[in-house]
Every structure is written in structure tokens, then in C-alpha cells.
Amino acid sequence: MYRRLVLKLSGQAIAGPNDFGFDSDRLTHLATEVIALRATGVQVAVVVGGGNVFRGNRAADWGIDRVEADNIGMLGTVINAVLLRGRLVALGADDVRLMTAIPIDSLAEPYIRLRALRHLEKGSIVLLACGNGQPFTTTDYPAVQRAVELGADALLVAKNGTDGVYDADPNKNPAAIRFDHLTYAEVIARHLEVMDQSAFILARDHQLPLHVFDIDRPSAASTIATGAQLGTLIN
Structure with missing residues (x-):
């Protein structure tokens, strides 16, 4: 049914039952789901959130500027993406590419749309971190933005529970x-409330289908695919 899909994973999905941090079993589950999704034959890109590390909307709690808080949140997405890449490789995924909206050359490739498309066409799993590199947005907006940029047939919006x-x-x-x-x-x-209103309006304006589903259900993403x-x- 689909040729190319973007999967949006929240940081909470990696935290599991905890409000913050990481859960090894959850990470294995998510990596298994991504591998199963690619096994259906579709091209797979994954936008990774960072709310389990830091949330930009907590700037006031920490007494820091919102822009700085969002920068920390973007770095949190990189931590999660590196973790996910590591677990994907450990589970046998043969070609995983990590691309970031903010250049971090020692860890990942810079996000370049045409390069990302080439990776997808070659069958690589493409992990996308740092949102779109700009403050004042959650990862909902860049998830839709990347799906539109990459010509995805739909955005899979993974929910927890x-x-x-x-x-x-x-x-x-x-x-x-x-x-x-x-x-x-x-x-x-x-x-x-499906996602941030700005992200939803962008999806509507570009007629991007959204599949909202429970990532905890085994093989859910691949079933949709x-x-x-x-x-x-x-x-």
C-alpha cells in the first residue's frame, strides 16, 4: 500500500513507564518495530523526540531562556537517536543512517533532503534528530515537515498506551x-488533540495522511504499512 513512511517516536516511548530517562526493554521493542516496518518493503524514516531528556517548555522551571531550553531538547533527540541506532545495529539492521538538523559531524550526517532521499531509496533506515533545528517547536512539527519534504505517503504517529x-x-x-x-x-x-496545531495544519495543507496508533502493540506499524x-x- 505504501512506498515511503515517516514514523514519529516520542521521547516518552523510550522512557517507558518512567517520566524521564531510558528503558532498555522499551528501546529493544522500538528497534524491533522499526526493523519489522522496513521488512514490509517500505522505505522508513524515523523522527525521534527528546522529551524524556528535557522539555523546552520547562524553561521557566530551570530559570533559563526558552531558546536555550529548546536547544537542550534538540540535543536530547540526538541522545535518543544514537541509542536507537545502536540497538537497531545490535539487532541486525544492516544500514542505519542518523541525520541531524544541527551539524554534529562526529556522530551523524547533516540533514540534507536529497541525501536523505538517496539513503531511503537504497533501503537504509534513516533516523532524523534535532527536530528542524529551530526553537519554539516540539518534534510534531518537524515530523510533519520531514514527511512532506521526503514525499512520504503517510506519517505514523506513535502513541504510548x-x-x-x-x-x-x-x-x-x-x-x-x-x-x-x-x-x-x-x-x-x-x-x-492529535498533535501540535501548527503541525496538524501543515499536514492538512499538504494532504498528508496521519495514522495514530499504539506503539506498545507488537507489529502495529508494520500492520499499518x-x-x-x-x-x-x-x-
Whole structure:
């Protein structure tokens, strides 16, 4: 069904049950899911978050400037991406490329769109870190931005413990109803929280389909890649 997909992983996915930090079992699970996704035959890029290391919106708590806080958050995405690359290689992934929006030559390649496309066309798993290199955005926006830039057929929005988009918080309301399919207009009209509004509007404007699903479910991403309905599709 799909030729090229971008998977958005949050830092929380790497932290597992903890608010911050890293969880080895979770890292192995995520790496296994990425490998399984590529095994379906699709080209795979992964945008990695950094909220498990530092969140830019905590600038005031630490008494630092928001720009500096976001810079720290971007470096957090690099830590997570290097961890993920290491685990992917350890599990047998034969060609993993890490590209960063801020040049860190000793660790990764600089993100260059045409180079990223070439890696994808050769079958490499491409990990994308540092967001888009700019402050005042979460990794939602660069996830959509990279998906559009790279001509992805869809963006897989991985959630932790939530298997799609609901009409209410399912953790607080047992009667909450999950949507199998939504249009962009319905998400906006219902004030549903899928991702940052600026990121969602960018996806809408470029008609980028969004698959919102639970990354905790084994083989979820690869199931979506083969065309099966899972989670919530927004288009």
C-alpha cells in the first residue's frame, strides 16, 4: 500500500513507564518495530523526540531562556537517536543512517533532503534528530515537515498506551469512543488533540495522511504499512 513512511517516536516511548530517562526493554521493542516496518518493503524514516531528556517548555522551571531550553531538547533527540541506532545495529539492521538538523559531524550526517532521499531509496533506515533545528517547536512539527519534504505517503504517529484518537481522554473516561477514521476538518471542529496545531495544519495543507496508533502493540506499524486498518486514520 505504501512506498515511503515517516514514523514519529516520542521521547516518552523510550522512557517507558518512567517520566524521564531510558528503558532498555522499551528501546529493544522500538528497534524491533522499526526493523519489522522496513521488512514490509517500505522505505522508513524515523523522527525521534527528546522529551524524556528535557522539555523546552520547562524553561521557566530551570530559570533559563526558552531558546536555550529548546536547544537542550534538540540535543536530547540526538541522545535518543544514537541509542536507537545502536540497538537497531545490535539487532541486525544492516544500514542505519542518523541525520541531524544541527551539524554534529562526529556522530551523524547533516540533514540534507536529497541525501536523505538517496539513503531511503537504497533501503537504509534513516533516523532524523534535532527536530528542524529551530526553537519554539516540539518534534510534531518537524515530523510533519520531514514527511512532506521526503514525499512520504503517510506519517505514523506513535502513541504510548493509546490506540488512536478518542472523543475524550480514555484514561479518565471509560466510555470514550475511539475513531477509526477522521477528516482534518472533523479533528479541528471537534477540538481533538492529535498533535501540535501548527503541525496538524501543515499536514492538512499538504494532504498528508496521519495514522495514530499504539506503539506498545507488537507489529502495529508494520500492520499499518501493509494496508490494514489500525488505530485512527486522519486524511
